[in-house]
Every structure is written in C-alpha cells, then in structure tokens.
Amino acid sequence: MRRRSAVLALAIAGLAHPVMAGPAAAPDPLHLRYCGLLKGCGLTAPEGWCPSALSGGVDGVRYDDRRCAEARELSARGVRNDDPVGYRLYAFLGHRYRVEYAIDGEVAMSAARLTYLMNDLPLAARLLTRYQSTKYAAEYLDPQRRRFRGRKGGKLTGEADLIAGGPDERTCWYFGEGTSRIGPWRLRGRSLMRFEFAPVGTDPRRVAYRIRIVSTPTNAFLNAIMSFGLFRSIVTGEVREMVEDVTKASRALHAAGVAALRAGVDSSPEDEDKLSALRRLP
Numbered sequence: 001m002r003r004r005s006a007v008l009a010l011a012i013a014g015l016a017h018p019v020m021a022g023p024a025a026a027p028d029p030l031h032l033r034y035c036g037l038l039k040g041c042g043l044t045a046p047e048g049w050c051p052s053a054l055s056g057g058v059d060g061v062r063y064d065d066r067r068c069a070e071a072r073e074l075s076a077r078g079v080r081n082d083d084p085v086g087y088r089l090y091a092f093l094g095h096r097y098r099v100e101y102a103i104d105g106e107v108a109m110s111a112a113r114l115t116y117l118m119n120d121l122p123l124a125a126r127l128l129t130r131y132q133s134t135k136y137a138a139e140y141l142d143p144q145r146r147r148f149r150g151r152k153g154g155k156l157t158g159e160a161d162l163i164a165g166g167p168d169e170r171t172c173w174y175f176g177e178g179t180s181r182i183g184p185w186r187l188r189g190r191s192l193m194r195f196e197f198a199p200v201g202t203d204p205r206r207v208a209y210r211i212r213i214v215s216t217p218t219n220a221f222l223n224a225i226m227s228f229g230l231f232r233s234i235v236t237g238e239v240r241e242m243v244e245d246v247t248k249a250s251r252a253l254h255a256a257g258v259a260a261l262r263a264g265v266d267s268s269p270e271d272e273d274k275l276s277a278l279r280r281l282p
Helices: 002-016 029-040 065-076 084-093 111-118 121-131 221-225 229-256 258-263 269-282
Strands: 099-107 135-139 147-152 156-166 171-182 183-200 205-213
Touching: 002 029, 084 171, 084 183, 099 135, 099 221, 099 229, 111 121, 111 183, 111 205, 111 229, 111 269, 121 135, 121 147, 121 229, 121 269, 135 171, 171 229, 183 221, 205 229, 221 229, 221 269, 229 269
Parallel strands: none
Antiparallel strands: 099 205, 135 147, 147 156, 156 171, 171 183, 183 205
C-alpha cells in the first residue's frame, strides 16, 4: 500500500513539474482544483503533491465554511486524499461551479427495513422491479460491496462508491458518476450524495430522511440550467419518487407475502429467504 501511494504521489507530482522544453505547460485543472480546495479548507495535502503554484485556489471560488463543509467532514471520517478515489473526490469538491439539492421527507417504513434493503442493493432492485412499474437494476462491482452499478428504467444509469458511513450507521456518503434524463435534459456528470435517516419519534414504522446532493456543472451555462427552479423541482421529484418506490414495494411485499414472488420470473429460493427475513422485521 505504501509503495502504491508513493508511485501515485510521483505521478501526480509529475503533473506539476513536467519535464519538457520551452514555456511551462498550463497546470492540470484537476490538480489545481484538488490543491486549491485542500489549501483553502485547511486540509493537509500529501507531501510534495501541492506546490505553491497550484495552491492559490480556483478563480471565483470562496473557500468558506459552506464550501468546505463536505471536504472537512469526509476528511474527519477518514476519507483519504492520497488514493485515486479520494483525489477525484477532493478535486470534484474544488470545482468552480457547484449546485446543491436538498430533499427532506418522511416515509411509512421502518429504519430496520430500510437498512436491510440498503445493505443489499441488488435485492432491493429486484423487489422494486417486481412491485413497481419501473425496472430497477443494481450490481456490486467489488467483493467489499462498496462500489456498485445501478439503473432506473431509462432515466438514470451510473456507478458509485460508498466512500463513508453505511446503512448500519444510518448515514451514507456516495460518490459517483452517471447519465440522467431530467425532463427535457440529458446530462452526464459526477455527484456526491449524503443520505441519512432516523425513526420518527417513537413510531418504529416511520422514518425521516434527509438527502443532500452536490453536483459540479462544467460551465456557467450548465450551472444556470441546474440552478433553475424548474430543474430543481424535477430533480427533487425524481429522488422522492425513488424513496417512495422503496416504501411502496416493502408494503406490497408485506401485504402479498413471499409466496407471491414465485409468480415472478426473477424469483429464486435465495431471494425468498432474504425477503422472508425482511418481512419479519418491524
């Protein structure tokens, strides 16, 4: 691990000090955003990665508490900045343009059931497809089940990493990229999402959730579109719909029973065992 980090450090440092004749090349924008964010937010960069020429910050960016909130929290949670995922993450957070979405709500579903399904995304996708009109799909891409690929009908496809937290903590940080169809727009890009949930008062069968999404448009035109009120309302509507779909599918399973799955082409004995366990939860 130490040797791999050293090799990566040399590769990144080489971006700042290219060996070439003639005028110095323009700094790599990714490296500039990475170093500007770490310096501006008071985070420590790996030794030799961020010379002063790359640490002055991105034009137009104010590194205040709001801008630095996610980077500081993720750093405190142990999200490293000296591996490929961390490097892309902190460079992403240092982008000049930034749009934030906030979605809060409550659903009639227990925290135990939501945790169970979030710990098995392929199972959740099959359940949603069985009981909802939209086809969902999900698969894990690593043995640790931290990276996954997912799809929601023809509206959303992408890959993401669970970079901090987890369903059992009831707080998850996902960082990924994908393609989405939002109303008349079709966009591709990266996003960081924080999803947290908790029981509502003393009601064990109702949870409140809070979702925060950060996106970084590549230019001022896209920034204006993604900040537009209509676009925001469509995005929040799509996210709420996915949470509601999970709730409705869980209720349908509880009402119909696991035996009803045997009529589905995707049913398997393993799924029936898992969903029987889900039904036993409050």
